[in-house]
Amino acid sequence: MPMPDMNLLIALDALLEEGSVVGAARRMHLSPAAMSRTLTRIREALGDPVLVRAGRGLVPTPRALALQAQVRSLVEQANEVFQARDEVDMSLLERRFNVRSNDVFFGAFGGQLVDTLRVHAPLSTLRFAPEGEGDDDALREGRIDLHVTSRRNFGPEIKVQLLFYTRFVALAREDHPIFDAPITPESFVRYDHVSVSRRGRAHGPIDLALEALGLSRRVALTTPNFHSAIFSTASSNLIVSLPETVLWGMRELGLRMRPFVIPLDFEPVQVVQAWHPRCDKDPAHRWLRQTVKQICATVEERNAGVWPQP
CATH class of the missing domain: 3.40.190.10 (Periplasmic binding protein-like II)
Structure with missing residues (x-):
């Protein structure tokens, strides 16, 4: 069996990533006509169209999609063979x-x-x-x-x-009424809360810890990130629970907010x-x-x- 042309793998990787003959040609410093001929050779070698017309563009076939990760891995491994080295000058690296x-x-x-x-x-x-x-x-x-x-x-x-x-800690505005007395699990659930979840979930480990005490909190707002939760909390009676590392930049934000330890027992x-x-x-x-x-x-x-x- 004749050895396949390994250059076709590099061209296939470029075609699948670019989704365009013109884009792949530019990436490989070839003319569009030369890349089009290479695509024809790839199609013959695989017995598959690889890229097919869809409107004004090209889309990969199911076979091409199934091969994409394998092709990328092979190309990267080949690059490592010729670029392998133990050290790199980070001051000159462009990456x-x-x-x-x-x-x-x-x-x-x-x-x-x-x-x-x-x-x-x-x-x-x-x-x-x-x-x-x-x-x-x-x-x-x-x-x-x-x-x-x-x-x-x-x-x-x-x-x-x-x-x-x-660890997760809680945050409320500086003059929030929760600070008027010692903070307990009961006072913690007395006020509405913010849940931070990019998937839109309103419950998590804090709620499980509350359930063990026979308590529950009301989540009045769900937001995908912590910074929007902080600004929502700064002007309301809402309470947000967040990782302690978020507090590092609070002083620079200039918000009058006060962190406190959540009165519950759960894992960091x-x-x-x-x-x-x-x-x-x-x-x-x-x-x-x-x-x-x-x-x-x-x-x-x-x-x-x-x-x-x-």
């Missing part, structure tokens, strides 16, 4: 790092991460990608480099490293960073992971400075 997390991590660590990048990798850039539903293949397909999250249900091949623990939240094993030996990716880990190591020290002094 965009894609980090997925929620606004809690971005708000608490984003500025420090950007500052570190500017000093040690000035030619590289950082892109924060928000968390979203139905996108569990982003690491596997190489669309993000790192996922910082509290979730743990990744695929078995995904590598995970613990960054820190954080584990925050991890996750990546695909193909990036494990990549020196630039290793630098990114180590940098995130070092920045997050300051959590306990920074938490100590957010509570009002007696």
Whole structure:
């Protein structure tokens, strides 16, 4: 059996990612006519149209979609063979790092991460990608480099490293009536609450802890991120529960808000960073992971400075 032309894999990867003959040609520094001929060869080799006309554009066939992840992995492995090295000069590296997390991590660590990048990798850039539903293949397909999250249900091949623990605390406006007396589980549920959930969920671990005491709270507002919850709470009698790290920037916002310990017993939240094993030996990716880990190591020290002094 003759050896297949491996260049077709590179061309197929470009065609599937670009979804366009012209775009793939530009990416591979070929003319559109040459790329069109290459697509014909790919179709003959696979026995499949690969890309078919849909209106003014092209869409991949089911066979092409099924092959896309495998083709991408093979191309990346081939690149690693020719670019493998133990060290990289971060000061000369031109690369965009894609980090997925929620606004809690971005708000608490984003500025420090950007500052570190500017000093040690000035030619590289950082892109924060928000968390979203139905996108569990982003690491596997190489669309993000790192996922910082509290979730743990990744695929078995995904590598995970613990960054820190954080506890949930509560926040209310400074003159909220809950502060007029000692805060108890009963006074905690006396006022309306904000639930923060990108999936629109109104209940979570706090509600389970309340149920164990025979109590329940009323969630009057559900919002997808913590910063909108904070601003909603600043001008109302609402109470929001949020990770302690969110409090770091509260003074800079200029809001007259007051945090307090939730009078319930529940487990702290584990925050991890996750990546695909193909990036494990990549020196630039290793630098990114180590940098995130070092920045997050300051959590306990920074938490100590957010509570009002007696």
